[in-house]
Amino acid sequence: MVDRGIPVSVKAVSPCGESDLYSEYVPGCFAPSSAAAASNLNIYPNPSPGQVRIDLKQINKKASPTSQIKEIREIRIVDKMGAVKKVLQYPAGTQSASINIGNLPNDIYTLHISDGINRISKQLNKIN
Numbered sequence: 402m403v404d405r406g407i408p409v410s411v412k413a414v415s416p417c418g419e420s421d422l423y424s425e426y427v428p429g430c431f432a433p434s435s436a437a438a439a440s441n442l443n444i445y446p447n448p449s450p451g452q453v454r455i456d457l458k459q460i461n462k463k464a465s466p467t468s469q470i471k472e473i474r475e476i477r478i479v480d481k482m483g484a485v486k487k488v489l490q491y492p493a494g495t496q497s498a499s500i501n502i503g504n505l506p507n508d509i510y511t512l513h514i515s516d517g518i519n520r521i522s523k524q525l526n527k528i529n
Contacts, residue, residue: 440521441469442514448526451503455514457496470516473498477513478505478525486510502527 413420441458455473473495478487486505491498502510502525510525 440523442521442523444512444523444525447524448528449502450527450529451501453500453502453525455498455500455512470514470519470521472496472516473514474517475513475515476500477515478502479511479513480508481510 443454443456443458445454447453455476457470457473472493473491474493475491476487476489476498477485478500479485487500489498489500505527507527507529510527512523512525514521514523
């Protein structure tokens with residue numbers, strides 16, 4: 402069986418009418434939740450009032466290659482509205498990072514963690 406990616410369908414609706422339904426398979430960058438659960442990242446503590454640690458685990462050869470990263474090169478912290486709150490860059494070979502979210506308001510954020518090729522997105526809860 403060939404993996405064609407994730408099916409995505411779009412239909413535009415406006416006061417003027419509707420478009421035809423457009424369907425496409427999107428490969429790779431949108432990993433299904435089961436693949437995301439198999440990522441090689443540990444993020445703790447979560448929820449957190451301030452300091453958060455991100456560690457890479459050993460790569461799981463059975464998991465999808467796009468659900469794992471080899472090193473931490475960039476971490477983006479994004480709020481629910483899609484606004485980028487922080488961008489942190491790391492040198493090649495970085496296997497763990499500590500970030501401070503103490504100055505951010507209590508909310509649910511998305512961490513986009515990239516090795517320059519693949520990206521994993523994980524939720525992070527900021528609490529007091």
